[in-house]
Amino acid sequence: MPTDHRQLSFWFDSLAESGTDTLVARPGLSRDARYDVCIVGGGLTGLWTAYYLAKSDPSLNIAVLEKHIAGFGASGRNGGWCSALFPRSTASLERAHGRDAAIAMRRAMIDTVDEVGRVAASEGIDCDYVKCGTVAFARDAVQDSAARAEVAEAREFGVDELLYWDAPTVRARFGATAVASSPGTRQAGASGASFDPACARVQPAKLVRGLARVVEELGVDIFENTEVDDWAAHKVRFTSTDAAGDQFDGTVIAPTVVIAVEGYGAGLPRVGRRVLPLYSLMIATEPLPDAVWDEIGIEHGQTFTDYRHLLVYGQRTADNRFAFGGRGARYHWGSRISPDYDRVDRVFAHLRDTLVDLFPQAAGAQVTHRWGGPLGVSRDWHATASYNPRTGVAFAGGYVGDGLSTTNLAGRTLSDLIREETTELTGLPWVNHRSPLWEPEPLRFVGANLGLLGMEVADIEQRTTRRPSLAARLIAPLTGH
CATH class of the missing domain: 3.50.50.60 (FAD/NAD(P)-binding domain)
Structure with missing residues (x-):
C-alpha cells in the first residue's frame, strides 16, 4: 500500500x-x-x-x-462527475419497480446533483463544483441512433432534460467535423451528441x-x-x-x-x-492553454463521454487539464484487490489513444498522472x-x-x-433492495472477464459493420439495461 x-x-x-x-x-x-x-x-x-x-x-x-x-x-480517485446517473436505466427501473417508482428515483438523482453543490457552498468546501452538464458525443451512425433513442426515452418519462444536438450544432459548439470514416477506422469528429444538464464537474x-x-x-x-x-x-x-x-x-x-x-x-x-470489485483507470494531462480549450469547446464545469460500449469519461479540470478515464482493466481472481492493479500500461495507452481520437488537440499534451482503483458492482x-x-x-x-x-x-x-x-x-425503489450474490469462482472470474471482452468486441464489431452490435445486445441484460 x-x-x-x-x-x-x-x-x-x-x-x-x-x-x-x-x-x-x-x-x-x-x-x-x-x-x-x-x-x-x-x-x-x-x-x-x-x-x-x-x-x-x-x-x-x-x-x-x-x-x-x-x-x-x-x-478520491474517480472521474469527478457529480451526475444524475444511476447504474440501472430508468426503463429497467420501471420494469422492476413500476413507473412511479422509476420516476421518483430519477427526480431524486437529479435533485442530488444540486444538493451536493448546495452543501459544498454552505459548508465552505471548495471542490471546484461547476454545473455545466455532460456532452455524450455520437461518433458514427450507430452511436447517433443510440443518442437519439436515449433522448427519446428520457422525454417519455418526462423528468430528465436531455437534448439532442445534430452535427451542425456539434460543429458550432466544439469545432468538430462530421465523421467520415471507412470500416474499421475513425476520423475525429461527431455526427451528433446528447446533452444532459444534470451534471457538475468537481475535484x-x-x-x-x-x-x-x-x-x-x-x-x-x-x-x-x-x-x-x-x-x-x-x-x-x-x-x-x-x-x-x-x-x-x-x-x-x-x-x-x-x-x-x-x-x-x-x-x-x-x-x-x-x-464485485471492477477496476477503472484514469490519466491526466498537463494544463492546456485557454486558446486550445476554446478550439476544443469543452467548458469549465462540462464533462464528456461518447456512446462506445467500453465506457470512457472525462472532464476539463479547474487548472485546464484533461482528466480522462475508462474501463478495460480485467477482474482478478477471488475479487482480489491490490495496489499493483491500479496501474495497467495497456489501459493507460488505450486511454491516451482514445482521448486523442476524441480531441486531436490533445495529441501534444504530456500525460502527467496515471492512476486507478476498484469500484463496486452488484450482480x-x-x-x-x-x-x-x-x-x-x-x-x-x-x-x-x-x-x-x-x-x-x-x-x-x-x-x-x-x-x-x-x-x-x-x-425510493433502491431502499432495502438486495441484489443476488455473484457466482463463486471460477464462474465469477470467467463471467466478469468475458463481459469486459464482450464490450471490447462490441465496439470493434460496431465500427466494422456499422450496425448495432449483437455482442452488446447479449451483454445488455447483465448491465442493468
Whole structure:
C-alpha cells in the first residue's frame, strides 16, 4: 500500500502540491469504545451519512473507522462527475419497480446533483463544483441512433432534460467535423451528441477531504489507520496501527453499524460476493492553454463521454487539464484487490489513444498522472441503501462508478432510515433492495472477464459493420439495461 498518498490520484497529488492538505492520517482508535453510530469506511458514503445524521440529530455520538485515510478509495480517485446517473436505466427501473417508482428515483438523482453543490457552498468546501452538464458525443451512425433513442426515452418519462444536438450544432459548439470514416477506422469528429444538464464537474479529493473536515467540526470522530475485521449486530471489531507500527485490537459497541466500503467490501466475509470489485483507470494531462480549450469547446464545469460500449469519461479540470478515464482493466481472481492493479500500461495507452481520437488537440499534451482503483458492482447492477432495524446494520453501495453523487443520496437516505423517519427518500425503489450474490469462482472470474471482452468486441464489431452490435445486445441484460 503506498505510504505517499499523493500517488493515489492526480486529485490527491494536487491537494498536496497546493499545500492545502498534508494527507497525513488521523490517529487510529486505540481503545474499546461505545458510540451511537459506528460507520465503517471513510469515503463519501460514510462521510455523507455522518454529515446528515449529525445535522439532523446533534446529540448522536458518531464514529467513522477508516483503514487508510478519508477518501482513500474510489471517493478520491474517480472521474469527478457529480451526475444524475444511476447504474440501472430508468426503463429497467420501471420494469422492476413500476413507473412511479422509476420516476421518483430519477427526480431524486437529479435533485442530488444540486444538493451536493448546495452543501459544498454552505459548508465552505471548495471542490471546484461547476454545473455545466455532460456532452455524450455520437461518433458514427450507430452511436447517433443510440443518442437519439436515449433522448427519446428520457422525454417519455418526462423528468430528465436531455437534448439532442445534430452535427451542425456539434460543429458550432466544439469545432468538430462530421465523421467520415471507412470500416474499421475513425476520423475525429461527431455526427451528433446528447446533452444532459444534470451534471457538475468537481475535484473529488477536495470534496471528500473537505467533507471529512466538516463532519469533524460537527463533532464526529474520524479514526484512520483503523481496519475493521468483522462486525455483527451492535458490534464492530477493529485493528488500529499507530505511527510506530504498534497494533491494537479492539471493539466498538454501537446500536447502529453502517457499512460503507463499496468495492473494498469484497475482501470482507460479511460482504464478499455481494459486490464485485471492477477496476477503472484514469490519466491526466498537463494544463492546456485557454486558446486550445476554446478550439476544443469543452467548458469549465462540462464533462464528456461518447456512446462506445467500453465506457470512457472525462472532464476539463479547474487548472485546464484533461482528466480522462475508462474501463478495460480485467477482474482478478477471488475479487482480489491490490495496489499493483491500479496501474495497467495497456489501459493507460488505450486511454491516451482514445482521448486523442476524441480531441486531436490533445495529441501534444504530456500525460502527467496515471492512476486507478476498484469500484463496486452488484450482480444486478442495482445500487442500494439498506437498513435492518432488528440488527441495527445499514449498508449502501453497488454504485458501478456512479457513486460521487449517489453517495450523497445514500447518506441522506440512511440518515432517515436510521432515525426511523418516513420520508420521500425512504420510499425510493433502491431502499432495502438486495441484489443476488455473484457466482463463486471460477464462474465469477470467467463471467466478469468475458463481459469486459464482450464490450471490447462490441465496439470493434460496431465500427466494422456499422450496425448495432449483437455482442452488446447479449451483454445488455447483465448491465442493468
